[in-house]
Amino acid sequence: MDLSVTIGRTTMPNPVGVASGTFGYGSEYEQLIDVDSIGALYTKAVTRAARPGNEIPRIVETTAGLLNSIGLANVGQERFVTEKYPSLRERACTVIVNVAGDVEDDYVETVEFLEEHAPLSGYELNVSCPNVKAGGLAIGTNPELVEHVTTRVRSVTERPVIVKLTPNVTDPAEIARAAEAGGADAISCMNTLVGMAIDVKNLRTVLPGKTGGLSGPAVRPIGVALAYRVSRAVEIPLIGIGGIDGPDAALQYLLAGAVAVQVGTANFVDPTVTGRTIDGIRTFMQEHNLQRVGEIASLLR
Amino acid sequence: MYAYNPLLLRIGVPGLLLYTRARQLRHVAKDPSNITFFTHTRAAITLLAERLMRHLTPKVLSNSQVSDRYFEMDFEWPHNAPPPSPGSFFTVRVSESEIPLLRRPFAFSGFSRGNSTASMLYERRGTATRQLTTRSPGETIDILAPLGVPFPLPRSETLPVLIAGGIGMGPIFYLAAELHSSGQEAVLIVGARTAGIVPDRTEFQLVETILATDDGSAGCHGTVTDALQNRPDLLDRRLEYFACGPLPMLRAVHQHAKARNECCWVSVEQTMGCAVGACMGCAVRVRGPAEYARVCTEGPVFDSEEIVWT
Incomplete structure (x- = not known):
């Protein structure tokens, strides 16, 4: 049975990854699970300069969901190389660096910098963070900007380039086609949904930045629908994200047309979720006599 | 010393020395550059504490x-x-x-x-x-x-004052019991809105306990710092504070300690995502270039001087 998934020139050992921002740089979970058994580790976003992150509080739980406004808090590309890269380089799993920036040049320069100082398996372009004033959504909601940044990043690396889409647009498939036209190897779909929670007693929003990004089981049906729609709009593979908390949710995405998935918020709830999900997919493939994980999508009636 | 402190057993002599050294340094010279040293020390302690999870x-x-x-x-x-x-x-x-x-x-x-x-x-x-x-x-x-990083050992020349507010009582009761079992003298100050929420604890028999209630239903009518001000015999001594409770209480204890140039440890609370240091959700404002620290892995206990009190 073959669980591997190939994106560009990189082959992930299995289709279950951990989503950027929910797993740090891997070492944070070392005491709890075998990190190397994960299919792909998508790092916390890396930016050119260090970012302290947004005002506090940064997270609030909503019904079956998590609303966050972290603000891409990270140590910046230089300290990423000295502090995070040494352990990431030793990983047996695929390691994809999530890259974010304010403007197009930031993405290109960070990828160039990492190509030279910290080459790993590939890059995920975060053009969909809802919690920063510049970059993020401002790029990810505009097909021309997405195509342009993808083209420029494509020109500086041979490694897989994955573009992470936002659901906060009328037609994410249009953005996906723009990424494909720019030369992306894959789409990851989706980043968090813009949401707001208001403290009725104190008459103010819970998050100081007013809105945050919603994740967790609450958003899963939206993610599955997008995986279904967007995977049919492009030729390149789609990696499904959104409320995946076990085999059932992951299989929904794989049946919808995703070739792989990322587990996010569920890592906080149950650190063993990735292992359970991989096992569940394997069992499902046995039950359906499938040899390759890519055959799952063909089962959907 | 605690009768038994597993963190200290596990961080080994180098970690313990670093920690003690950092604390001494900060009290020798209270200049801002020590924050950098503190930040590095905190990172080392954090790494060690994470191994226990x-x-x-x-x-x-x-x-x-x-x-x-x-x-x-x-x-x-x-x-x-x-x-x-x-x-x-x-x-x-x-x-x-x-x-x-x-x-x-x-x-x-x-x-x-x-x-x-x-x-x-x-x-x-x-x-x-x-x-x-x-x-x-x-x-x-x-x-x-x-x-998380637990409370440190009290300095030998100080009298530990353990201050609990509301549900912050839990870790402070535990600290009181540990100090008592190691034969360390300590004073416990418990603050609550009203007497009814304070549980009956054996620690109250083991350690000298002062109660303060907002409504005056038991003990001192007022805050924990009011209760402390009522005790000139304690104020004559060199104190070290270990506090857990609501933010306004922690701020008041910090200001009290700062005015007396004494060391104050606060355990802070923040909504948490992962609690293992990955998500950057449970941040608290600290001095120094990083601006924020993670409560889950760099705290929850901080030197009150490190915190940016707003």
Whole structure:
């Protein structure tokens, strides 16, 4: 049975990854699970300069969901190389660096910098963070900007380039086609949904930045629908994200047309979720006599 | 010294020396450049504390209401798990369902090495804690523990003043018990809105205890710092503060300590996502270039001088 998934020139050992921002740089979970058994580790976003992150509080739980406004808090590309890269380089799993920036040049320069100082398996372009004033959504909601940044990043690396889409647009498939036209190897779909929670007693929003990004089981049906729609709009593979908390949710995405998935918020709830999900997919493939994980999508009636 | 402090056993002599050295330095010269040194020391201690974390499913031994608002749950401590320390905490997966979704953090309110029993004091406040009150002896709970950097050892020349406010009582009671069992003199100040929420604790017999209530229903009518001001005999001595409670209380204790140029340790609270240092959700404002520190792994206990009090 073959669980591997190939994106560009990189082959992930299995289709279950951990989503950027929910797993740090891997070492944070070392005491709890075998990190190397994960299919792909998508790092916390890396930016050119260090970012302290947004005002506090940064997270609030909503019904079956998590609303966050972290603000891409990270140590910046230089300290990423000295502090995070040494352990990431030793990983047996695929390691994809999530890259974010304010403007197009930031993405290109960070990828160039990492190509030279910290080459790993590939890059995920975060053009969909809802919690920063510049970059993020401002790029990810505009097909021309997405195509342009993808083209420029494509020109500086041979490694897989994955573009992470936002659901906060009328037609994410249009953005996906723009990424494909720019030369992306894959789409990851989706980043968090813009949401707001208001403290009725104190008459103010819970998050100081007013809105945050919603994740967790609450958003899963939206993610599955997008995986279904967007995977049919492009030729390149789609990696499904959104409320995946076990085999059932992951299989929904794989049946919808995703070739792989990322587990996010569920890592906080149950650190063993990735292992359970991989096992569940394997069992499902046995039950359906499938040899390759890519055959799952063909089962959907 | 604590009679038994597993963190100190595990961080080894270099870690302990670094920590002690950092504290001495800061008190020798209170200049801002020490913050850089502090930041590095905190990072080292954090790395060591993170190594203790385990995913455990201990059995509940008892779970009962101990005051108007508070409950206490005792659970078995697995023999192979690193024991907690006062100030360290754990997260509980309250429900198998999606509501409530996230694990909830709780401080240890006691630990018995002999009985392999750990305790948590918690307040029935919302959906998650209401569900916790229904757990019966014999059931298991799913926890990540022990987490965070605990309270340090009191400096030998100071009198430790342990200050608890509201549900912050849990870790302070634990600290009081540990200090008592190691023969260390300490004073416990417990602040609460009203007398009814304060549980009856054996620690009150072991350590000199001062009660302060907002409504005057028991002890001193006022705050914990009011209660302290009423004790000139204590104020004559060199004090060191160990506090856990609501932010305004921690701020007041910090200001009190700062005015006297004394050391103050605060255990702070923040909504947590992962609780293992990955998500950057549970931030607190600190001095220094990083601007924020993670409460889960760099705290929850901080030197009050490190915190940016707003």
